Amino acid sequence: MSKYTEDDLKKELETKEYEYGFYTDIESDTLPVGLNEEIIVAISKKKEEPEWMTDWRLDAFKKWKEMKEPEWANVKYEKPDLQKISYYSAPSNKPKYNSLDEVDPELLETFKKLGISVDEQKKLAGVAVDVVIDSVSVATSFKDTLKEKGIIFCSMNEAIKEHSELVKKYIGTVIPKTDNYYAALNSAVFSDGSFCYIPKGVKCPMELSTYFRINEAGTGQFERTLVVADKGSYVSYLEGCSAPSRDENQLHAAVVELIALDDAEIKYSTVQNWFPGDSEGNGGVFNFVTKRGLCENNAKISWTQVETGSAVTWKYPSCVLKGKNSVGEFYSIAVTNNFQQADTGTKMIHLGENTKSTIISKGISAGKSQNSYRGLVQISPRAKNSRNFSQCDSLLIGNECGAHTFPYIETKNKSAQIEHEATTSKIGEDQIFYCNQRGIDTEKAIALIVNGFSKEVLNKLPMEFAVEAQKLLEISLEGSVG
Amino acid sequence: MLEIKNLHAKVEEKDILKGVNLEIKSGEIHAIMGPNGSGKSTLASVITGKEEYEMTEGQIVFENENLEDVSPEDRAHKGIFMSFQYPIEIPGVTTTNFIKTAINETRKAQGEKEMSAKDMLQKLREKCDLLDIDQKFLSRSINDGFSGGEKKRNEIFQMAMLEPKLAILDETDSGLDIDALKIVANGVNKLKSKDNAVLVITHYQRLLDHIVPDFVHVLFDGKIVKSGGKELAFELEKKGYDWIKEEIKS
Numbered sequence: 001m002s003k004y005t006e007d008d009l010k011k012e013l014e015t016k017e018y019e020y021g022f023y024t025d026i027e028s029d030t031l032p033v034g035l036n037e038e039i040i041v042a043i044s045k046k047k048e049e050p051e052w053m054t055d056w057r058l059d060a061f062k063k064w065k066e067m068k069e070p071e072w073a074n075v076k077y078e079k080p081d082l083q084k085i086s087y088y089s090a091p092s093n094k095p096k097y098n099s100l101d102e103v104d105p106e107l108l109e110t111f112k113k114l115g116i117s118v119d120e121q122k123k124l125a126g127v128a129v130d131v132v133i134d135s136v137s138v139a140t141s142f143k144d145t146l147k148e149k150g151i152i153f154c155s156m157n158e159a160i161k162e163h164s165e166l167v168k169k170y171i172g173t174v175i176p177k178t179d180n181y182y183a184a185l186n187s188a189v190f191s192d193g194s195f196c197y198i199p200k201g202v203k204c205p206m207e208l209s210t211y212f213r214i215n216e217a218g219t220g221q222f223e224r225t226l227v228v229a230d231k232g233s234y235v236s237y238l239e240g241c242s243a244p245s246r247d248e249n250q251l252h253a254a255v256v257e258l259i260a261l262d263d264a265e266i267k268y269s270t271v272q273n274w275f276p277g278d279s280e281g282n283g284g285v286f287n288f289v290t291k292r293g294l295c296e297n298n299a300k301i302s303w304t305q306v307e308t309g310s311a312v313t314w315k316y317p318s319c320v321l322k323g324k325n326s327v328g329e330f331y332s333i334a335v336t337n338n339f340q341q342a343d344t345g346t347k348m349i350h351l352g353e354n355t356k357s358t359i360i361s362k363g364i365s366a367g368k369s370q371n372s373y374r375g376l377v378q379i380s381p382r383a384k385n386s387r388n389f390s391q392c393d394s395l396l397i398g399n400e401c402g403a404h405t406f407p408y409i410e411t412k413n414k415s416a417q418i419e420h421e422a423t424t425s426k427i428g429e430d431q432i433f434y435c436n437q438r439g440i441d442t443e444k445a446i447a448l449i450v451n452g453f454s455k456e457v458l459n460k461l462p463m464e465f466a467v468e469a470q471k472l473l474e475i476s477l478e479g480s481v482g
Numbered sequence: 483m484l485e486i487k488n489l490h491a492k493v494e495e496k497d498i499l500k501g502v503n504l505e506i507k508s509g510e511i512h513a514i515m516g517p518n519g520s521g522k523s524t525l526a527s528v529i530t531g532k533e534e535y536e537m538t539e540g541q542i543v544f545e546n547e548n549l550e551d552v553s554p555e556d557r558a559h560k561g562i563f564m565s566f567q568y569p570i571e572i573p574g575v576t577t578t579n580f581i582k583t584a585i586n587e588t589r590k591a592q593g594e595k596e597m598s599a600k601d602m603l604q605k606l607r608e609k610c611d612l613l614d615i616d617q618k619f620l621s622r623s624i625n626d627g628f629s630g631g632e633k634k635r636n637e638i639f640q641m642a643m644l645e646p647k648l649a650i651l652d653e654t655d656s657g658l659d660i661d662a663l664k665i666v667a668n669g670v671n672k673l674k675s676k677d678n679a680v681l682v683i684t685h686y687q688r689l690l691d692h693i694v695p696d697f698v699h700v701l702f703d704g705k706i707v708k709s710g711g712k713e714l715a716f717e718l719e720k721k722g723y724d725w726i727k728e729e730i731k732s
Contacts, residue, residue, distance in 0.1 A: 429533070434570035437530050438584035438640065439558035439591065448583055452574025452623065 031088040037061065040188055043088050047157050047191075050164055060177040060187030067181045073343040074372040074404055077312045080251050080286060087189045087222070145205070152197040153208055156224050159195030166197055170228050174257040174294045174320065182253040182314075183290040186222045190255070193223035198233035198264070207462050209238040225256040229264035229299075236267040238465055250275075250285045252310070258293030258301055262323065265300040266293065269461055270317075271469050273309035273476070279367075281339030284311025291315065297323030297352070304460045306469040307334040307344060308476040316374065318347035321355035321383075328357040331457040333469070335450075335476045336369030336401070345375035345406075350383040350416070359390040362454050365401035366477055372404040377418060379411040387417045394424040395453050397446070397477070425453075447474045483508050483545060483679050484529075484648055490539035490704075491528045498524040500704035501540070506648070509676040513690055513715060514683045516701035517723045522683045523567060525701070526652045530564045531557050544648070558584075559591040561647030565637035565654050571625040577636060578606065578620045581643050588644070609642040613669045631662035638669040649673075650681045655689035667692030687719035700726055 031042060040061050044054040069079055146153050152163055159167050177187040194210045210225070229235050239256075252274060260266045268291075277284025287310035293301035303317035319328030330346035348357035357377065365371040377388045394403035405422050427449055435445035450473055451458065458466050484506040491499040498521045506512050516522050527535045529542060531554035542549045549557060572580065586596045597605075610617050615635065625633050634654055641649050651670065655663055670693050674680060682693055690698075690712065698714040699706045702723070707730055708714065718726075 428570075430570050431572055433532055433554065434566065434572070435584075436554035437558055437564055437566075438580070438644070439555050439588040440583055441553075441555045441587065444583065444587060448575055448580070449572055452572055452579075455574040 031086050033086045034083050035085070035087060035189070039087055043189060043191060046088060047160070049157075049160055052164075052168060053160055056172070056177075057188050060184050061189075063178050064181070064184035064188055067178075067184055069181050073314050074370065074374070074406070075312050075314060075341040075343050077286065077341070082185070082251075085251060088191050149202050149205065150199040151202060151204055152195065154195055156190070156193035156195050156226065159226075163195070163197070166228065167195065167226065170257070170259055171224075171226055172257075174259060174292045175255055175290050180290060182288040183255050186224060186253050186255045186290070190222045190224040193225045193254070195225070196227045196235065196237065198229045198235045200230045201232040202230075203233065204235040207236045207238050207465075209240070221250070221252045221254070223254050225254070226259075227257070227266055227268070228259045229261060229266050231261045232263040233261075234265045236462060237269070238462065239268070239270045240272075240468075252285050252287045252289065254289045254291075256289070256291040256317075258291075260293060260295050260299035260301050260326075262297045262299060264296070265302075267302045268293070268304070268317070269465055270303075270305040270307075271461075271465060271472060272305065272307045272313075273472055275311075276309050276336075276340045276476075277311040277338065279338050281311075281368075284340070285309065286311060287313045287315060289315045291317035292320065292347075293318070293328070294320045295323055295326035295328060295355075298325045299323055300327040300329070302329040302331070302460070303346065304331040304457065305333070305344075306457070306461070306472065307332070307342060308472050310342070311340060313340075313342040313344055315344045316346055318349065319357065320349045320351065321357065321386075322351045323355075324352045325354045325356075326352055327355070330357075330359045330361070330375075331460045332361045333364070333454045333457045333473070334362070334371055334373075335364045335473060336366070336371045337476055338367040338369060340367075340369040342370070343372040343374055345373045347376040348378070348388060350377075350379045350386040350388070353382065353384045353386070355383055355386045357386075357388045359388070359392075360456055361390075361392045362457055363392070363394045363403055364397070364450055364453065364473075364477070365394070365403050366397035368400045370402045370404070372406060374406040374408075376408040376410070378409075379413050379416040379418070381412045383413050383416065385415050386413065388419065390418075390420045392420075392422045393453065394422075395450065396424065396426045446477055450474075450477060484681075485543040486529075486540070487543070488540035489525075489528065489537065489542065491524060491535055491537050493524065493535050497538075498704055499528065502701070502704070502706055504699065504706060506679050506681060508647075508679055510697065511674070511680045511682065511693060511695045513693075513695035513698045514681065514701050514706075515685070515687070515698060515715065515718055518685065520701045521704045522685075522701055523652055526564055526650050526681075526683055529557075529650060530554055530562060555587070556591065558644075558646075559588050562650070563641050563644055563646030563648065564650040564652055565634070565641060567653040567656060569625045569628075569633040569637055571623070571628075573623050573626050575624050576621050577624045577639075580624045581606070581640055584640070584644060605643065609639060612672055613639055613642060614665065615639055630657035631659065631665075634658055634662065634666050635669070638666050638673075642669065642673055645673075646678065648679050648681065650683065651693075652683045653685065654682070655684055655686060663689065664692060687715045690715045702726060702730065 031039060037058060040057050041054060044057055175183050177184055196208060198204050227237055258266050258268060274285035274287055295301050301319050307313055317330060321328050328348050334342045334344050336342050345361060346359055359375055361373045363371040363373055373392045379386050392405050396403055403424055407420055409418055411418060431449060432442055432445050451470055458469060461469055486502055486504040489499050489502040502525060514522055524535060528537060544560060582602055589596060606620060654666060682695060695712050698710055698712060700708040708726060
């Protein structure tokens, strides 16, 4: 009988290829590479933006030029040459579709390969999809249903034109242009994204969903999402991402701002599987994303993320708990394999009294990957009786990967209660043999163990997303055991 | 059903089994007894195909098939089950989910469809009743925080669900008080039929008061040195293993 060792298991994991590596041949309209004021004006012009927006972009660009790329994250990579990127790439045959049936069949095929066919999505009644391919929305569904409730859900580009006042009022209020290097870059060059507004007291009747996808070679994706939940409203927002496999690295620098006014609740779920690079560590997406939400009185924001992709991830969905009794939650599963590097976590900024935050982070590392949790819990002097609970668990597969935890706690109010728990474990050969002996093969056994490990977070995802996330976890970690 | 011929096996370059011969037929209960370090648990691990155990000579034939190149999961699919001496914890995976996966993987391997949720629930309920297990037990993570008795009972519960042809009970009595021992033994007896077989591996005779074997074998230094009926177990209990060692020498 052949010996099956952990080394074999590791090899299998390394040979796993990116299953979503394909390229959709849709005609594109791409701006020349490079970054300067002319390009920014050109982007703004292509999108027929009002003047205030053009000025806003130029201001961001001016500030960005004075900033330096951050180096504090626990990741190593060659800095992308930002002058070699094209900052605008939109499918040139881009009429808006009234129904999904009119969508380019190749695009539908793309969705099929993703396992999330639009057909399937339509069947999942209650899911409205705004598809962002290379930064331009090509299809939005269920618009009419939403319109009846006064809900605005559209591309950022459209929002800037049609709901200018709303956008102007809120954009950049949670993540200022100068927040960080990549947020500033995004503010200058963002090409599209999604905008969502839920009016006072309205509970959004369906999950809102956006799909992002990088298609064109040598492009960066800089989408910008703004979700505003007015007083007493509720919305659950889903975001999915994928990118075709390419040899060169692609840059993704998105900004997501959430605003939950008094008594409002926003649930924001992400499943991210950008191309992670091949098993040698070539290619893959650099995912440098800034996500932050602001909670007013009694408001609540929940971030749930399943991160399986990207070569380098640098991402900290955060909550500013400004209002009294506001609640911030962060539930995360981050999987790294081969040469992937992830530095992800959250910031919970407690400003108001009786604010509460929960952090559950599950990191899974395999291959030669490095997986870091970085989190900040900050209690300001006037945040009386604030509470935080953090739990960071790491699961290792093999001997060449790493798991790191960087928890930062700053508290300036004595009444605060802060708890932090952390564990590190390894998938043991004994666990795998136990499963084998019950008729469960090694591939399935790993999936079972990883799902068990991640359960607390998977349970937070909306049903249809949870199924997809489980599938992704399996794909990310399993080799084809032959 | 199971035929072991001249089995030699080593672990980490150390020879443990040095020529084991054993035949088990349907409907039989066999017990393997022996002092610590005689190779009892190694025998169980080799039969189930655990990777660190290398077969160097001889063969294991199960249902007329040589198991040499058969993976542990395929051996399970063919109907070999082992109740572990130290059952493994898998946090976050409920007993129900674990068993459901095990059953469906086995069915898949046999070219059958997955068991419907309805049938699965019914079967779970039935086997819980049979083994006097509270159904709440099923929604706990498998073996996670279980007491010694609960772990062993869970093993027997899995055996009941999987309905193996050959069940190997590896030191199932270790760490059990007398009440737990009776419950476990009672479960095994209820599951016993003329179509399956049980191989009990134990250091002590006390489990054999409750699971009565047809044959008792004494394993010593990697070989079966004596076989007999259930009375052999009593004799060992009374006299210890030393007289066997003497017998071998002479």
